[in-house]
Amino acid sequence: MEFTVNDIANILNGEVVGNREMKIKTLGTIQDAEDGAISFLSNPKYENFVYTTRASAIIAKKGFSPKKNIDATLILVDDPYLSFTILLEEYHKIISFQKSGVEDPSFIGKDSSTGDDIFRGAFSYIGNNVTIGNNVKIYPHAHIGDNSVIGNNTVIHSGVKVYANTKIGNYCVIHAGCVIGSDGFGFAPQDDGSYKTIPQLGNVIIEDHVDIGANTVIDCSTLNSTIIGRGAKLDNLIQIAHNVEVGKNTVIAAQTGVSGSSKIGSNCVIAGQVGIVGHLEIGNNVKIGAQSGIAKSLKDNKIVSGAPAMDHKDNLKAIAVYKNLPELNQRIKELEEKILNLPTVK
Numbered sequence: 206m207e208f209t210v211n212d213i214a215n216i217l218n219g220e221v222v223g224n225r226e227m228k229i230k231t232l233g234t235i236q237d238a239e240d241g242a243i244s245f246l247s248n249p250k251y252e253n254f255v256y257t258t259r260a261s262a263i264i265a266k267k268g269f270s271p272k273k274n275i276d277a278t279l280i281l282v283d284d285p286y287l288s289f290t291i292l293l294e295e296y297h298k299i300i301s302f303q304k305s306g307v308e309d310p311s312f313i314g315k316d317s318s319t320g321d322d323i324f325r326g327a328f329s330y331i332g333n334n335v336t337i338g339n340n341v342k343i344y345p346h347a348h349i350g351d352n353s354v355i356g357n358n359t360v361i362h363s364g365v366k367v368y369a370n371t372k373i374g375n376y377c378v379i380h381a382g383c384v385i386g387s388d389g390f391g392f393a394p395q396d397d398g399s400y401k402t403i404p405q406l407g408n409v410i411i412e413d414h415v416d417i418g419a420n421t422v423i424d425c426s427t428l429n430s431t432i433i434g435r436g437a438k439l440d441n442l443i444q445i446a447h448n449v450e451v452g453k454n455t456v457i458a459a460q461t462g463v464s465g466s467s468k469i470g471s472n473c474v475i476a477g478q479v480g481i482v483g484h485l486e487i488g489n490n491v492k493i494g495a496q497s498g499i500a501k502s503l504k505d506n507k508i509v510s511g512a513p514a515m516d517h518k519d520n521l522k523a524i525a526v527y528k529n530l531p532e533l534n535q536r537i538k539e540l541e542e543k544i545l546n547l548p549t550v551k
Contacts, residue, residue: 210262213243214280216295217288220267223278227261232289232296235260243280245289264288302358304342320357332369350386356413368425374413374435382420385409389424389431389447389465403427405447412436418443418459434471452489470505480512494520 211225233242235251238260245264246255255263256273267281282288308327313319317331320339331337331349338357343349347361350369355361359377367373368386379385391403407426411417411433418441425431426448433439434453444462445451451463452471461475464483469475473487476495481487486502493499494510494517503509511520526533 210243210278210280213262213292217264217280217282217291219264219280219282219288221278221280223262225278227278229262232293233260235263243292245285247284247286247289264292302340302342302360308345314351326363338375344381362419368409370408370425371411372408373411374415376414377411378416379411380417380419380421380441383417384422385411385417386425387422389427391427391447391465407431407448409433412453415439421445424449424465440477446483458495492517 208229209225210221210223210227210229213229214221228241229243230241233239233244235244235246235254235258238244238258240259240261242260243262243264244258244260246252247266255271255275258277260277262278262280264280264282264285266285267283269279269281304324305322307325311325311327311329313331314333314335316333317335319337320341322340323337324342325331326343326345326347328345329343329347332351332353334352335349337355338359340358341355341361343361344363346363347365349355349361349367350371352369353367353371355373356375356377358375359373361367361379362381364381365379366384371386373379386409388405391405392400393403395401405425405427407429409423409425409431412435414436415433417439420441421439421443423431423433423445424447429448431445431448432450434451434455436454437451438456440457440459442459443457446463446465448466449463450468451457452469452473454471455469455473455475457475458477460477461479463469463481466483467481467485467487469487470489470491472489473491475493478496479493479499481499485499488503488505488507490506491503492508493514496512497510497514498512499514508517509515510517511523
């Protein structure tokens with residue numbers, strides 16, 4: 206990456222104070238940035254670093270008035286943190302999409318097609334009748350099953366396994382080790398105590414702008430589709446079971462498990478190690494605290510925590526009581542002893 210300060214200011218709609226033609230090659234923190242890097246100042250606690258940083262440029266809030274001389278060029282914006290995030294996104298695109306071409310050995314099956322500017326890493330496998338869009342990057346050892354569709358500008362990292370009939374949208378990122386479309390956990394109990402496998406004939410649909418973390422597994426449905434909605438963000442090590450629907454812009458943290466046929470609404474925030482039982486309806490804008498156990502459906506805008514989950518404020522009160530249980534138990538014993546030793550009334 207190499208841009209001028211002026212180029213970056215145009216991207217961020219910022220005002221430049223200093224050298225517009227300064228070359229920027231990388232990004233860094235305000236404490237550790239080197240010459241040629243750009244950093245940002247959003248928290249006033251870090252202002253002292255502005256005067257000592259080696260960064261060539263700093264993104265700061267409009268109205269920022271330095272108390273000392275600054276060597277770095279300033280780019281003044283409305284929201285420095287948001288602006289630096291936008292810059293990180295642009296930098297990430299450059300890194301992610303810089304590869305192109307086909308490495309050997311790799312395989313592409315019959316009647317499959319790829320768009321422009323594709324990258325296929327060594328030992329990647331693309332099955333039959335697969336459609337891949339423009340600017341897609343498929344890293345080494347990835348597997349794309351038959352009849353799958355991958356949209357434009359999507360990145361499939363190393364070791365991802367995409368089963369047959371999966372549909373992945375535009376601008377998605379699937380991180381290393383993900384398994385998309387594996388069989389749902391469907392087994393019918395038999396009279397002799399054994400289990401008969403129920404064929405899983407559905408598929409997985411991942412809509413646009415979805416990010417899926419490393420080693421996450423999304424199972425296909427029995428007949429319909431397991432759906433991850435537009436803009437959803439899934440962390441590492443998540444289990445999404447068959448026929449689950451995750452709504453738009455919902456965020457799910459690591460080690461969460463969602464059981465079969467549960468529906469999660471849009472704009473939800475689900476913290477780590479949450480367990481959601483099957484066939485539930487989770488409304489929109491719901492927030493679920495870490496390690497919560499969700500055993501019943503939740504309406505829109507609920508905030509819950511605990512196992513079993515309850516209203517978050519009630520759970521905090523219950524935790525406060527729980528911590529005092531040993532003391533309360535001792536007091537009860539003392540009161541019982543006093544009651545038993547009361548003189549008998551004749």
